[in-house]
Ligand SMILES: Nc1nc2c(ncn2[C@@H]2O[C@H](COP(=O)(O)OP(=O)(O)OP(=O)(O)O)[C@@H](O)[C@H]2O)c(=O)[nH]1
């Protein structure tokens with residue numbers, strides 16, 4: 129397994145490409161600095177009326193109303209109305225699972241930097257400036273690591289599962305990663321557009337593994353993690369199995385390409 133280097137908990141996990149080197153499908157880094165006007169925050173939303181107001185207000189406050197917000201929504205409650213009241217772009221979709229919604233969400237924006245989050249108030253929108261800064265430093269993907277600070281708010285079973293997923297993915301990739309299923313990441317839009325995404329429940333892991341194994345510059349960044357508002361849409365056993373299967377499938381697929 130190749131070494132990883134920690135700096136204040138920030139862990140570059142790039143799959144071997146030198147910083148500044150050109151990964152497959154990646155354009156040369158420009159000196160342009162992105163601002164919140166270049167940022168889209170995207171999410172799948174499925175009956176999140178309890179949380180969405182807080183999540184969207186936080187994004188508005190932190191980015192001074194400059195970030196675009198895209199919600200791919202499958203709700204039967206007031207979630208889409210609340211989203212529109214907050215100025216979000218709402219794309220309606222039949223409920224088909226996390227990855228189907230998030231894939232549509234990540235490909236919707238025209239802006240050069242895309243951040244994903246869950247709409248359940250677990251992720252710290254106040255850390256958005258740190259994610260943008262790391263993209264400006266040249267990273268292609270910045271992945272929020274919930275486990276670094278212990279993730280006390282996460283159910284113990286999920287926490288154990290997430291440690292195991294990270295271990296399996298690390299062994300299969302030959303690069304140490306710490307949180308493969310986090311919902312909060314920033315991506316350069318061209319990375320999202322240059323890769324074909326195949327997974328549903330396991331999309332979050334796929335969104336980390338494929339860029340990393342193709343030599344993009346990937347960095348894990350410690351984040352705070354709060355208790356969920358509203359009901360989980362993930363069954364821990366069924367979902368856990370699907371995620372484990374995605375990790376193995378995607379790692380083998382990348383090795384064989
Ligand atoms: N549009 C849409 N969104 C979905 C679907 N399934 C999940 N989501 C959304 O995707 C995000 C992630 O789902 P969560 O229930 O938070 O899953 P999780 O984070 O693995 O589980 P928790 O740890 O309990 O939060 C949430 O914002 C959900 O509303 C779906 O079928 N359609």
Ligand SMILES: [Mg+2]
Nearest residue numbers: 246248250311
């Ligand atoms: Mg969640």
